Amino acid sequence: MHKLPVKVGGLELSSPGMLASGILDENGYTMKRILDEGAGAVVTKSIGMEERNGYMPPVVFEGKNWLLNAMGLPNPGIDHFEDEIVIAKQSGKPVIGSIFGSSVDDFLVLGQKMESFGVSAVELNLSCPHVRGYGSEVGSDPVLVKNIVKELKGTLSIPVWSKLSPNVTSILDIARSASDSDALVLINTLRGMAINIYNRMPVLTNVYGGVSGSSIKPVGLRLVYEVRKEMDIDIIGVGGIDNHEDALEYIMAGANAFQIGTALMHHGRKIFNEINVGIGEFMAHNGVSDLSKLVGRAVQ
Amino acid sequence: MHKLPVKVGGLELSSPGMLASGILDENGYTMKRILDEGAGAVVTKSIGMEERNGYMPPVVFEGKNWLLNAMGLPNPGIDHFEDEIVIAKQSGKPVIGSIFGSSVDDFLVLGQKMESFGVSAVELNLSCPHVRGYGSEVGSDPVLVKNIVKELKGTLSIPVWSKLSPNVTSILDIARSASDSDALVLINTLRGMAINIYNRMPVLTNVYGGVSGSSIKPVGLRLVYEVRKEMDIDIIGVGGIDNHEDALEYIMAGANAFQIGTALMHHGRKIFNEINVGIGEFMAHNGVSDLSKLVGRAVQ
Amino acid sequence: MMDRIIIEEAHRETPTVVSLYFTWNLDVKPGQFVMVWIPGLGEVPMSLSMTGHKKCITVKAYGESTRKLCELKKGDFLYLRGPYGKPFSNVKGKKLLMGGGSGMASLRSMIDDQSTGLVAAKTAEEILFEKEFKEKQFITATEDGSKGIKGIITDAMQKIDLSSFDMIYVCGPERMLKAVFDRLKDMNVRAEFSLERSMKCGIGLCDSCSINGFQVCLDGPTFSLDELKYMDEFGRTKLLASGRRVMI
Amino acid sequence: MMDRIIIEEAHRETPTVVSLYFTWNLDVKPGQFVMVWIPGLGEVPMSLSMTGHKKCITVKAYGESTRKLCELKKGDFLYLRGPYGKPFSNVKGKKLLMGGGSGMASLRSMIDDQSTGLVAAKTAEEILFEKEFKEKQFITATEDGSKGIKGIITDAMQKIDLSSFDMIYVCGPERMLKAVFDRLKDMNVRAEFSLERSMKCGIGLCDSCSINGFQVCLDGPTFSLDELKYMDEFGRTKLLASGRRVMI
Ligand SMILES: Cc1cc2nc3c(=O)[nH]c(=O)nc-3n(C[C@H](O)[C@H](O)[C@H](O)COP(=O)(O)OP(=O)(O)OC[C@H]3O[C@@H](n4cnc5c(N)ncnc54)[C@H](O)[C@@H]3O)c2cc1C
Ligand SMILES: Cc1cc2nc3c(=O)[nH]c(=O)nc-3n(C[C@H](O)[C@H](O)[C@H](O)COP(=O)(O)OP(=O)(O)OC[C@H]3O[C@@H](n4cnc5c(N)ncnc54)[C@H](O)[C@@H]3O)c2cc1C
Ligand SMILES: Cc1cc2nc3c(=O)[nH]c(=O)nc-3n(C[C@H](O)[C@H](O)[C@H](O)COP(=O)(O)O)c2cc1C
Ligand SMILES: Cc1cc2nc3c(=O)[nH]c(=O)nc-3n(C[C@H](O)[C@H](O)[C@H](O)COP(=O)(O)O)c2cc1C
Ligand code: FES
């Protein structure tokens, strides 16, 4: 496995590419395998207080260069998730616990339990676009965001990352309210939908879902850039990364590290190592010895 | 040319597909030709008070299934635009005048001049994502939007359409403030950017641009659907329409008619007629005699 | 990316199983599956029980979605995406096709002169595809003894010389697969198993189908005997729709 | 979609014109063009002056962007997108290549034994590609009379038998094209003209290059004599960068 050490959001990773939350991270064995095959860290599926089955399939729909999903935050509930983290941690690499809730108290309990399970950091899902009462409904309220982050930072001893929604008029308003976080994770999916014209119905059972994949890269890059231009905080870029060039675009827009989700569908687990190799070659060709030298380089 | 008459936003069109503002609509001859070859109407480039050259190229960048542009609202100024409208109107079909301004007064003057030039309706650009002081900066202020629409509706005798931005937390807030319009046009481009990793610079001279093309279709459909679910107003769908199936998705999500921009790049002017034929065949196969029967059919 | 396909024939195989025939202009291999959308009810994975020019799915009615599928008639539409998954390997020579319940669906397209069927069911009337095998090449076990050997599939396995086959293909519920696997794992035979786990996406993203880090929808559904030897989740634990780990 | 390509050779053709050679693994035909990004300064359309395995652009320094291009050296990089546009038609037989100024760039890749050059320039030192023509197949006109015929291109046209050519290719500023067109339009000759208009997008979207409803970047830049007969904007009006219509 190609190494490319980075420091980000209070952690040291052996490479900058992490598995994004919600993709192949429900089963501990899957996460372990992805870590073994080159991811620098994995973020777990977002875990809540109670067990949820999520929405009835269809929960995904594939378009040209985009994927639409409305899983509906299926999760076993925090009290059933410890085993998976224990299995994943056998890889020896960091596991980041993603959590979602509807109140400061929810997030606090979830964060404390995650910490006790041994995760290296928690990632607050303030941005899932398709579940009422959670995700972006929480994440578009600056005061609530500020209180959640403050409370967790005051209580936990592990780093706290905040994952924000692109479906907002001003990302800076929310980013500033989450500025106590050790890192901002940008972006979650764009809210979207698809219709089957033959039976005249929305394709997803939930009607609305989140758009991911290479179609959203220009939007993700823009949000990372907008935040990097104004704030001195670690940023983890996510959204449409499909190869090392995409990853480098995010880094030059201001991301210190990055996450990958949808691209696993076409490239499989090997994408993490391939991207590490590609970035390594780019650095060698361009005389760059330290990846952090490229962070935000394109910001004007 | 295949006919498919529709009524929308106070106009009667021979077919539901119009040319979107900003694409191939600066030169009257170009607009005339597009009308002659099957578009139901054309919307002109957005015209302002003063002549503007727009940004220095690069002003466009093509990605996988998306296009990024920051033309920068080049336009000859309203006082130089009459000739183009006169030329375009030789086709005998409706020309819609798109206008942008930074105040109620700007919009009023522009609307009155457009009306005097003989346009069939005006479309208010409340949504261009990349020019300071115009477009979405105006269009994300509900009070300003309300005043602009009210003033124009009170003064002009031609229909007034409002084109809204997808880069907002709540489309309904803005849609409601523009509800005096004869139609809402949804959506303008998503704000995005691209970086060239070799010279470590944003590709567009303006850094930020608008994302268009098939990548934005799921977002456009969602916004049309969200508004149709709550409001009884004519909607014109735009964003990523590439064929008749995409157009029918917009119609079933709630659009009464639609506009096409980026797809002209790959399909040329013939796309309008091809889509009309495709919709006609779909209607015949499915026993639908009137396109309006399909409007909003997928809304649950 | 979802195809809408007209049903050309609907054939009732047993009181609870229906085969739906259609033409679909795609290359499909035995062992692969599709995701079938039943609008308003759900989306379910289904093996292709015929993989030539004419294609077929064979559906057993369990819940609401599959019950609805079983009611479809000629002229109705199927909404499909796929095909997905790794097919069975294509082996020349003597084949043993072992199936339980609707598991026979994914084996059906491999039935030929060289293949022997070993089919288990609860009762005689639930046995699938008997007529498609050569007369002497079909063994069956029913739990109620209404046909063939009284017992389960592993009872029937004792009656035949497993080592005489060039390849053994197995498909059915995971508990059955595990029982067969335990019999075969120390024998000198080649075998492939088609697994069924909860499948929400079918395209390797949601992790609902995973087993020991492999995605059944992508790395499977077919796995070889040797691959399964390294999977300690096999036949032991799985995740529910919520992701909660339970014993099988 | 933008390619970054290393310059293999930079050759000064005249005091204000430089040819930049590079390898680009794409199929390009004579008459097509690329958009060249000069980071920080702008993006400009440039014809390919060589279209085989080795490719070339030949740049005349007008403004800041082209001046910068003319300063590039071997080992520097070009940022290109394309190729775009409709090529010249590929005609066998005797060809006349008529060019003014940097217009010769798009004609250069068609120079062969069968072609005659008719090149106009202000002064002798600005004449391009003379050496690439066969000796007797080159006619030139300079405004100051420093070489060839004293006068403009249409003066030189009178010295040759235009009807002896199977095809006449013309490239240069629109005013020159129009003058040539007016000479040819009633003659029994075949001719194609490559037009230059303001080009912001190069891909048929922005309308800045349009003429009578045709996009020069997409439907052109090459147009036949017959096509131009129907274009009353040709040589008469055009749009500025703002879209304001002006007389040419
Ligand atoms: C690879 C593979 C191949 C198969 N091939 C065949 C075959 O050829 N023939 C056959 O008969 N069977 C086959 N099956 C089994 C078949 O998919 C199941 O029998 C079927 O899914 C059961 O549907 P149902 O009618 O019970 O679904 P319903 O009860 O109507 O539920 C619909 C869908 O929603 C899911 N679901 C239900 N509730 C929830 C919830 N709360 N949250 C999230 N999801 C939920 C279920 O998983 C199901 O997919 C196969 C299975 C797999 C994995
Ligand atoms: C099809 C085609 C082929 C050509 N081939 C060649 C060739 O082979 N060789 C050659 O020498 N020339 C060629 N030209 C001409 C060449 O493109 C121009 O000479 C060149 O664009 C001039 O660049 P500049 O240095 O003056 O640009 P600058 O003055 O630096 O301006 C940069 C770019 O920005 C644009 N621009 C400038 N100001 C503004 C503004 N305010 N708003 C918007 N846009 C602005 C200009 O159009 C230009 O493209 C060709 C032109 C065309 C159309
Ligand atoms: C199937 C699927 C499920 C997802 N689930 C979650 C989730 O539970 N929590 C979360 O924060 N993000 C979730 N996401 C969003 C991703 O983590 C990521 O932000 C997004 O997909 C953009 O990255 P990509 O284009 O690389 O996929 C999910 C995305 C997909 C495609
Ligand atoms: C090159 C270009 C220029 C545009 N200029 C304008 C404009 O001047 N005014 C406007 O309202 N929209 C403008 N738009 C937005 C389009 O009208 C349309 O809303 C958007 O491109 C989505 O549709 P599409 O995916 O079919 O292109 C422009 C889009 C493009 C691609
Ligand atoms: S069904 Fe989603 S990963 Fe296999």
Ligand code: FES
């Ligand atoms: S340069 Fe934009 S349409 Fe031709």
